[in-house]
Each structure stands twice: as C-alpha cells, then as structure tokens.
Amino acid sequence: MAREDFKIDWKIPEPTLRRLPWYLAFVKLLKGKGEVFVSSTQIAKEISVDPSQVAKDLSFVNISGKTRVGYEIVTLIDVLENFLGFTHQHKAFIFGVGSLGAALLQDSGLNQYGLDIVAGFDVRKEVAGSTINGIPVFHIDDFPARQKVYGATIGIITVPVEKAQEVTDFIIAGGIKALWNFTPFRIRVPEGIVVQNTSMYAHLAVMFNRLHSMN
C-alpha cells in the first residue's frame, strides 16, 4: 500500500487512536457472527464508551454510515485497519534480548497488526549471532550497519532500566523515529520522535493496590 493512502492528520487525539482498535476488535467479532451492519450506538454499548464519543472518534476515519442501519461492517473493518496502519508492515528492531525482549521476538501475533520485527540487538556476545523465532540477533555495535540494510523506523526498548536513556540516544542518532519503551524509565527524546510507553509494572501496581484494598 502506498504511503499516500494514509490520511495525514496531526490532529487525531491520542485517546481516539487508542479507542479505535477496540471498535475494530468488536466489529470483527460481529463479522464473525455473520452481521452486516453496526451502529455507533451498538459499538458504544458493547465497549462501554459514550455513544457521542464513538461517533466523534469515527468521524476522524473516512467512512459514512447509513441512516437507521449504521456502518457496513466489512467496509468499516477495511477502513479502520487501513487507517490504523495495521495493513502496512512497519520495520522494527528490538533492543535488549533479555527475558522480555526474547519473549517479544517469539510473539508473532504483532505481525498481524503491522509490526514487522526484523532483528534484535544485545550487548552480550553469546546472544549476538543467534536467531529467535527465525529473527536474527546482532551485537549492538552492529546497529548502524544493520540499520543501513533494514531501514527500521521503530525501536522496541527492552534493555535493563539503567541503559534505557543511553540506548534511546544511540538509536535515535542512528535513524530510529519511534520508540516503544517497555522499561519503567521515562526516556527523554528530541522533538519529532514518537514515544509510546508500555509499562507492565504500572499495570501491576494498580492491580496489586486494588486487590489489597478489597480485602
């Protein structure tokens, strides 16, 4: 798919982008059940989001519903997947092939959502040169050379927390444009670099606190 197919809009709010995959997951389920149309009210009810919010979120996507029947499910799925970038493969590197990094290399499910992990990097000589799930692992020193070959835009950061900032600076200098940070460290990046934090530990902290509060 050509880059031009993407509607370029800086103004899509992050919360909208985070909710659209929920709507996509739900309408895919409906499709599996043989449904043909879905209304924003129906999505709202199932997802527990306000109906006006669903309608507003979907207004960012180039699709129009029909009065009374709503959106055609097949079209809505196509448009959402395309809009969210899931139909287009984005090359990514994993930095830090420890426990979590190796686990992510083994998870081939992200591929279906447009994430193509093409290589891993680690400082440990015994890990460099291996392959995990068919994906090669290189020494971190080889990153600049490998980047010339692969041209990855996304860096997944699974290094030990004390190395998070150093690795961030190094890979941005080498051309990485977006960072998916799995460490609990708040990395600092120059303007124009995209960061998403997936903090497993933050989710654990919330779960543990709520569990203890219940007893």
Place this chain on the structure above:
Amino acid sequence: MAREDFKIDWKIPEPTLRRLPWYLAFVKLLKGKGEVFVSSTQIAKEISVDPSQVAKDLSFVNISGKTRVGYEIVTLIDVLENFLGFTHQHKAFIFGVGSLGAALLQDSGLNQYGLDIVAGFDVRKEVAGSTINGIPVFHIDDFPARQKVYGATIGIITVPVEKAQEVTDFIIAGGIKALWNFTPFRIRVPEGIVVQNTSMYAHLAVMFNRLHSMN
C-alpha cells in the same frame, strides 16, 4: 510479609499508582550511582512530571523527607516497593498459551515485581501437559481443580479476542479477582473485580499514526 503491612486506601488515584513505578525506577538508578538523598524536585525534573504532582503522589506513601536534602533513597525504595506490592508474590494464571501467552510465560522478569505466574491454561490438547520455562500448562477444563490447589488471584488473558469475554466470565466464577487483559476486547466484569488493559495494538496504532503524520 503480612497482609496488614499494606496501607489500605481505596482513594489512591490510578494515575498516581501508574507514576509511582517511574519514581521507583529513577531512584533505583540514583542508588546505583551511589546517591544518598533525592528531592521531589529532582525526581520531577528527570521524569518530566510537575514537581507539585510528584510531591502529591509521594504524600500517599508513608514517607517523609528532610528539609533541604529530601528523601533518603534507600528508605524511599523500600517504602515504594512495599507500597506498590512488588515485594510480595501474587499468584497468577495465564489463560491462552498461544504466541503472546507463551512469550509471557518465558518472561521471568515480572517475578521481580511481585507477579508469580504459577500455571498456564489452554483449550488445545497438544499444549496441555507441557511446561514452558518450568511452568505447567493445563487444559482449561482443569482450571477449577487447579484453582483449589493454587488459589491464584490474578488472571492474565491472552486468549483469542473472540474468547475473551467467555474466559473472563468462567475464571471470575472460579475465584479470579483481578484480570490483566492483553486482548483488544473490552471485557465486562462484575463490580469489585479489578481490570487492567494492556493493549499492545493501541500503542501500535498511536505510533503508526504519528510516524505517518511526520512524513
């Protein structure tokens, strides 16, 4: 550690609980560098959070700083780890030992943060009976019997999206109190059940959109 050690407080806001692990990660780094004291201003600056927010967040934790020098780092780490529940092992089951579920079983890093994954469950007969990273995988039908043995409180949901709600209902009926949902489906739970959603796809959607907007 006894349950009574936890300060029971329903009123800790979720954003505070999500930020505290960042502070913890940062002060652990300082400790590694040989620092002895840290101020909330210093934390705020490094983490890019407003100083008054850091002070407010830390006010939920039972620790007091000293004028001018701030908090003693060793004490702050102990208190935060204890407060967040990271020093206490919480038994968890993984439901769905596919690509992501198997990957999480292989990630032993979560153990250091108080998550003790004791078993996995799957519907596939060829997976049941195996072990991954020393952790046994059982058939989903065995969950009620295994729950009697293990008494897990946390369920990690990595089943296919179309099974998310069914599995949720089944495991809550079997005594699971908190759900860590990795599927893109918005599961519905009864009041008093804790849910945390880690949506990898939502993070990908944001990254892809911002990347495309840049070009």
